[in-house]
Amino acid sequence: MKRTLFAFSVYVVCLLLTFLQPAFGEYEYGFDLSEIEKEVEKKPYHIGGFLEFRPVLFGLDKDSAFYKIKFYDKDEGSTLEQYNSRLRLEGSYHKGIVGAFFRADSTLWYGYEGWDGDITLLEGFLALKPGPSFALEAGKRVAQWGKGYAFNTVNFVSRPKDPDDPTEPVEGYYLAIADWIKSFGGPLKTLAFTPVILPVTESINDKFGEPDHINFAAKLYGLLWDTDIDLLFFTGKSRTTRYGMDFARNITENLAIHGEFAWLPGFDKKSIDSQGRLYTQKSDIMKYLLGIRYLTTNNMTFILEYYHNGAGLDSNDADNFYSFVDRAYDKYLSTGNSSDLNKAAKLSQGSLSTFKPFRNYLYFRGSWSEPFDILYFTPAVFSIINLNDRSLSITPELMYNPITNLQLRLRGGLLIGGKNTEFGEKQNDYKVELRVRYFF
């Protein structure tokens, strides 16, 4: 029944496409510059966004740790479905050197727990732009730092992006950010300095770190010998002080390399003991990543990224956590007492809820742009491998923009791993997802 409903959603979308297609066929190429000049007339405001429908089918792994934590007292069968819809609105207004911008998401979804929804302001800030050399912005804003594609180690003042969907925007923090830019001749072509002030209180940026502190961060960027180089730092009492550098460079017309390095002295590193307790230890932490992007002559792009997170959980932590969940589940089955499972759930919503919480990962993505002369069609596959426990996810993907402003994405995700491994202990064995977006 569930799978029938999911398949029906996919069928309806395909049917709509079939009907829409002829309306966009048969074009006579004309040449009228005055028409184009009318089209490009500037308005001081802009409103846009997209409407999204995204049904997902999950294939559950009933033996996994996360299934036990979430569904120990429920029987949801072997599959779960979820129907998600989203309205993203973006708007801006500019008058002279002053401007304002916002981006907000309204989401509504239906899953095994019924209907739910949320409204999130992703960004909303005021900007002062007296000229190309200087800008000042204040409000809720994303300051996305770093060169990594799937991962980042130097994103000191932004939320981590999701490696499964790294091109999706994250929610910003409330901050003030300035940008000073200077161009030069010679090997150093550009120098830019970007200071940031980020306050944390009980009501503002409360998820960033310890409240009631004002934090400072800065980025110094240079384009030196055709290489992007950033030097970055963060200091303040909400999080420990940290230093970073990153770089990116085109080696040839079809090969680029990038890297990031972060040093976090005195970091409160979290670990899990055999009783499922979280404890912290101060230690000096190093995080780094190295990546390449390669384009073949037939338009295939390969991205490879190695990510080391010195603050991540290690194999002992993983073993301790999964063993604790197994014992908690056995206890529930024999006594009906779910207190340890609830404790595990809290733990999983903390340290284990961050994207890719373990120590060493390899990310691979291969995509083929417009194969067989199919315009705006990109098949791709990406994989995230936990190098410590050898578990992995494999996600094939078909992306197609059949008509202007309509984007379709069909994805399948397969999680592979044994007992006590990251991807083996996830709630799902596989998932299938269709995403339909209409931009306006």
Added chain:
Amino acid sequence: MCLCLAVPAHSDDGDAILKKVDRNLNPEVFEMYRKLINLEPDGSKKEFIMFTIKKGRDRIASVFLSPASEKGRATLRLGENMWLYIPNVGKPIRITSLQSVTGGVFNNADIMRLDYSAEYNCEKMEQQEDLLVLHLKAKTRSVAYDSLKMWVDDKKLLPSKIECFASSGMLIKTLYFKKVKDFGDGIVRPAVIETDSPLHKGYKSIMIFAKMKKRDLPDEAFTLNFLSRVESLR
């Protein structure tokens, strides 16, 4: 009948002609709007509109104004360095000249074209009736096309056709320059570039130029940090 003159090997005259062609195609510093149209064999099409600024021989930045799905995407090229800024991602990423940010026959090197004389030397020049034929060779291996064959009107010194070749000698695409128009302020150039490719039979991409005009622009407008704000220069 057709061949009157051939200047072999490295041609200083050819290089001088190429520089004049560059200046006739656009001023040193300018802004413009472009509409890109990708046409498919079944007649369906997709259009993009971009605002572009260019300074000197090797600095160019563009931002997409439409369609809605692409709005705000911006590209920057400084010599052989190219970046793409996607508003959702929130930071620029490096891209390569052979990729295409729009799909279709035009690639990034066509859309973010530098002065021809910045990337190519003229190896040979021929006269064919009222056309000069320039045989151009890439200065470095990082240029998108290894060689070009450019037909130039010998009086107006504007190109009428360019064939683009890979290092293997294979024809990758042909650009046709059409509809010469007076944009004002001494700018007289083709307002349309059509392209087709033997690699994509039946497909065609068209670039229409509008509102091209000279403009003073600071160097800082061509930097990575400014890329997300290029549209503010409109």
